[in-house]
Amino acid sequence: MDHVTIRSERDGDEPGIAAAHIAAWLASIESDGARVMRVDEKDWIQQRRIRLAGVDGPTTLVAEVSDAIVGHLTWGRGPGGRSSAHRIWSCYVDPSYWGTGVACRLITVALAELAGVAVDLEVHGDNLRARRFYERHGFRNCATSHTGARGLIRYLTRPGASGLHAAQPDGTICVCSRASSDLPAPGWPAGNSCRSEVSPALGAR
Template structure:
């Protein structure tokens, strides 16, 4: 259960600077978890950050953040690539000092993304790097299971992205 002072909401274009700051934090914390390098993100122009922030207002995708006071402490996004794939969970991050069930950040974010995803299908998919067992355990705890499907991870150090799925109620 999210703490009373925790706000879970979608992003808007005028959030672009906070979206940028949180993305850079995400990439500094665990670069293997995201399909972008810190070096690339540092070069992205304001117009692109504004576009990324609009994902919370754009049909077929979402961008949900957890805010505690003025501090952004978590993010989960989703998009609908196609009917065969169904909704995908992406950009999952919770600040290290706000991880764990006592804070309610991950469950609050996931509930919002699941509500969005239910408009597009009965399952929610994600990909997690094979060398990120902490994230795999986290997703399993939240009801995701490995499907047996994988694809190559495009960035260094390579490896595989493992697909996981969760049935939505």
């Protein structure tokens, strides 16, 4: 896979963010047996702006390959900043890049940026792939918001929690560079290809 750059969102990124998000959402919906013909990109962008207006201090990272946005992650506090935790509101990667480590790089950089604070998120109970992904990055199941298999489960990572790819004291992060359908489990053999690098867009702190 070509080099992946993780950087902050900038003007003009909305169409690329929308395209990656919609593609991932459609792939997920269709895997559940539903069929959606199309999603209006302009409407999606407008709805995203409305949602982000209710988030305190929203921050979005994008993953870019060959100048094309292939994924994004957004965090921020809830309305009014009532919670001390920062919430990951969305994390989506174009299905063409599932299993390539792009999502791993997004969450790793985000958690490095949020070092020292609690971070939470919600995921559907039957989304086992996502649940495994977040658990391997230090998140733990702390509450079920609704009943049923598709009920939302709240995950939380505490300040200082060490996930699979923790930030190092010098600001480098370990990123998964092998292609696989899932992330390796904690304690994976050193022979697998994992390397440390500083995000080219954000740099070390």
